[in-house]
Amino acid sequence: MVVSLAQIRETSGEVFMEGCPTRVVLDHIMSKWGVLVLLALTDGTLRWGELRREVQGISEKMLASTLRTLEADGLVARTSYPEVPPRVEYALTDLGRELMDRMLPLVEWVAGHADAIVER
Amino acid sequence: MVVSLAQIRETSGEVFMEGCPTRVVLDHIMSKWGVLVLLALTDGTLRWGELRREVQGISEKMLASTLRTLEADGLVARTSYPEVPPRVEYALTDLGRELMDRMLPLVEWVAGHADAIVER
DNA sequence: CGGAATCCCAGGCGATACTG
């Protein structure tokens, strides 16, 4: 797939306008914790506690609100099992996987160049 | 290029650790204004005033600090011409273009799905 | 024109405690 900025302008000519839907979604998925949570779930389904441990440094509050946002966006699916003690699992939806197919190459590139970039 | 989370873990096994360089760079380029500025420069060289008008809603303070960060990261090049009135141009570096090659497919996808996502 | 400096505020975010 060839992609150009012109195409983006056609698809959503408002990317650079305030209140544009694209900006809203970008804010969700490109946020500090959004990417890390999505990234963690790329491995597969995780429970609340596993996510909390995986994404080091995230507070319970931010994990909760990040997950709620991503679930509302239809990118993450929450499954609650009626057990005692309670068990809740989070996984990417099909939409979420589509998204991560596009995001992984970017993160991969950043991971490969981050050291060179920050040591300037 | 096939990309997996496993590869990312190999390249930078610390993505999920606090203070990891990858997190720092991600914070720069995936920030609210970082993406929009990089996106605007994908079209080509722009002057300060053009950038300010292109990225609607950005304040002078945020434009300045965003540009300084991206320039320090080696993703954006700043060229100042010794004229009166002063003229300053910003453009992507080779590194910045490499980055945007990976980011454009992602933004393109988001632009195409944003409406469906936010109207939930 | 292209910024830098200053002031100031909302709310993002962390820490802690509590609950079903």
Added chain:
DNA sequence: CAGTATCGCCTGGGATTCCG
């Protein structure tokens, strides 16, 4: 275990003014 509730900090970020 998987959250919610509450409090309070601190800083991201807007508005304004000034400078080379």
